[in-house]
Every structure is written in C-alpha cells, then in structure tokens.
Amino acid sequence: MVKVGVLIGIKSSESEIAKKTAFNVSSALRLKGYEVVEIPIDENLVENLKREKINIAFISAHGIFGEDGTVQGLLELLGIPYIGSRVLASALALNKIMAKKIFTYEGIPTPRWITLNKKDMEEKDINEILKILESFKFPLAVKPSSQGSTIGFSQVQSKNNILSSLENAFKYDYEVIIEEFIKGKEITASIFEYEEIICFPLIEIISKSKSGIYDYHAKYTPGMSDHIIPARLSPETYKRAQELGIRAHKALGCRHFSRVDMIVEDETEKIYVLEVNTIPGMTSTSLYPEACKAYGIDFPELLHLLIEKVLREG
Numbered sequence: 001m002v003k004v005g006v007l008i009g010i011k012s013s014e015s016e017i018a019k020k021t022a023f024n025v026s027s028a029l030r031l032k033g034y035e036v037v038e039i040p041i042d043e044n045l046v047e048n049l050k051r052e053k054i055n056i057a058f059i060s061a062h063g064i065f066g067e068d069g070t071v072q073g074l075l076e077l078l079g080i081p082y083i084g085s086r087v088l089a090s091a092l093a094l095n096k097i098m099a100k101k102i103f104t105y106e107g108i109p110t111p112r113w114i115t116l117n118k119k120d121m122e123e124k125d126i127n128e129i130l131k132i133l134e135s136f137k138f139p140l141a142v143k144p145s146s147q148g149s150t151i152g153f154s155q156v157q158s159k160n161n162i163l164s165s166l167e168n169a170f171k172y173d174y175e176v177i178i179e180e181f182i183k184g185k186e187i188t189a190s191i192f193e194y195e196e197i198i199c200f201p202l203i204e205i206i207s208k209s210k211s212g213i214y215d216y217h218a219k220y221t222p223g224m225s226d227h228i229i230p231a232r233l234s235p236e237t238y239k240r241a242q243e244l245g246i247r248a249h250k251a252l253g254c255r256h257f258s259r260v261d262m263i264v265e266d267e268t269e270k271i272y273v274l275e276v277n278t279i280p281g282m283t284s285t286s287l288y289p290e291a292c293k294a295y296g297i298d299f300p301e302l303l304h305l306l307i308e309k310v311l312r313e314g
C-alpha cells in the first residue's frame with residue numbers, strides 16, 4: 001500500500017487553513033485507499049520523515065515554511081517524492097515582488113507597483129515615498145510581499161493613509177508592495193498540469209466584506225463570499241483569463257497545480273494577475289476543489305492522478 005505523508009504547515013500565520021486543507025486532503029486520500037500519516041512541519045520533521053518511511057508527500061502548508069520552497073528543498077535532500085511545485089517555483093510564487101518581476105518580463109499584466117523594504121522606510125521620509133508615487137493613480141493597494149490570506153493588506157484612498165498602511169504591512173514582512181488598486185471583478189484560475197496544462201472553469205469571487213476586499217474574514221467565514229462559477233465574463237475575456245492563468249503558472253515554473261488570482265478591470269476589461277498560489281487552499285469549501293469539481297474531476301481523483309504520475313515519473 002502506498003503511504004502518503006501529509007505535512008502540515010503549523011508555523012505560518014495561515015496554519016489554521018493548512019490544518020483544514022490537511023484534513024480534507026487526508027480524507028480524500030483515505031477514500032482512494034492510501035495509507036495516510038499526518039506530520040507537522042516543525043523541528044522534528046526530519047526524524048519523523050525518517051521514521052514514517054512514506055512513499056510520497058503532500059505539503060499542506062500556506063505561506064512560509066511549506067509553500068515557500070523550504071520543505072520542498074528538504075524533501076529533495078531526503079529523496080522523498082512530493083506533489084506540487086518544486087523549490088524555485090515555490091519560492092518565486094510566494095514572494096510577490098519576484099513573481100511580479102517575472103510576469104513583467106513575460107508580458108503578463110500585473111498592477112503597476114513599487115516595493116519598499118524596512119531599510120528604505122528608515123532612510124526615506126514619507127514625502128520621498130509620495131514623490132515616487134506621484135504618477136500612481138489612487139486608490140493604492142499596500143501588502144506584504146510574502147503573506148497570504150490578505151493578511152497585512154490595505155486599500156489606501158489618499159496620501160494621508162499611506163503611512164499607517166505601510167506600518168501595518170511591515171508588521172508581517174521585511175518587504176512591502178505598493179501597487180495600483182484595480183477596481184473590477186475578482187476571479188481566480190485553477191491550473192492543473194497532468195498530460196498538458198489546463199485551466200479549470202474560472203471562479204468569480206464576490207466578497208461580502210464591508211470594503212468589498214476578499215479579506216481573511218471573507219475568505220474563511222461561510223456565507224461571507226459568493227463564488228460564481230463559471231465567472232461572468234465575455235467569452236473573449238474568459239478565454240484570455242484562462243490563457244493568462246496558464247501563462248502565469250508556466251512563467252514561474254509551477255508544477256501539478258496552482259491557483260492564479262486576477263482582477264478584471266471594470267472600465268477596460270483588462271486582466272491583471274495579482275499572484276500565483278502554489279499550494280492553494282484545499283479545504284472542503286475552497287476554490288480549487290470547487291473548480292476541479294466544476295470541470296468534472298472529483299478532488300480525490302485529482303490527488304490520485306498526481307500521486308500515480310509522481311511515483312511513475314519522479
């Protein structure tokens with residue numbers, strides 16, 4: 001019997017979601033007849049991996065210490081096969097600044113941005129920062145480079161609020177992005193790579209949070225967001241968004257699955273890529289399993305296909 005280790009990212013600010021993803025993934029795997037062992041990602045990980053003698057790993061982690069390439073590197077070192085993106089793609093995708101640089105190189109549209117690090121903040125005064133932002137259209141979006149779940153995000157309506165938003169974002173990261181806020185429809189593209197790379201039906205997300213932002217509360221509280229599948233877009237825009245999703249997945253060198261968050265601007269129907277999630281949430285109410293189901297594959301089957309593929313091909 002194939003033994004799968006579900007490695008749980010308990011050390012990031014998204015640990016609660018990682019546990020729920022792990023629960024859903026483990027149930028799906030047991031349903032398919034796999035032996036499953038859950039192992040927390042902590043300082044005992046190496047010993048536990050050696051003791052459990054798993055055949056393959058599924059990394060159930062969002063954010064640092066799991067989605068960022070660290071655990072992938074460890075598994076490479078130990079020679080344990082795993083599902084999902086490898087070290088480099090994982091690290092690039094988790095760092096929104098690096099990801100945006102690659103999108104720009106590849107001609108993948110992403111909101112116009114600047115980055116600031118903690119050192120810049122200490123050295124520059126706010127007027128200098130505002131000067132750099134002179135040609136930017138307000139509102140702006142401020143967010144930590146390497147967080148998920150909208151943690152540390154704020155929308156900035158005017159120059160007066162920028163400092164407090166930056167201070168908030170810097171609580172979570174050394175590097176922060178300031179980018180143009182795109183007013184439009186929020187959509188997400190669930191990418192699946194098996195024989196070829198495909199994009200499942202696009203999901204449109206309507207957040208019921210007061211600000212309209214798809215924030216932590218809206219993401220994880222039942223009833224606080226509506227998912228419309230397929231997303232309500234013109235056929236041309238729909239097709240372009242699916243293609244962009246696949247291009248973003250490829251640009252970062254992702255493997256097996258990813259979820260690409262985008263916004264379609266109301267005025268222009270222009271599509272902007274915000275980020276790529278290499279380990280999207282896979283809880284029972286998450287977007288990725290929902291898109292997978294809408295395409296016609298059930299989620300346990302998707303995991304099974306990937307495990308077989310990795311065990312066959314490495």
Ligand SMILES: Nc1ncnc2c1ncn2[C@@H]1O[C@H](COP(=O)(O)OP(=O)(O)O)[C@@H](O)[C@H]1O
Nearest residue numbers: 111141147148149150180181182213214261274
């Ligand atoms: N430039 C932007 N314009 C409009 N909304 C944004 C922008 N950046 C982020 N958001 C909002 O914040 C949410 C989280 O941002 P995202 O870049 O996807 O990071 P993460 O999901 O990793 O926290 C998005 O789903 C969206 O609602």
Ligand SMILES: [Mg+2]
Nearest residue numbers: 149261274275
């Ligand atoms: Mg996102």
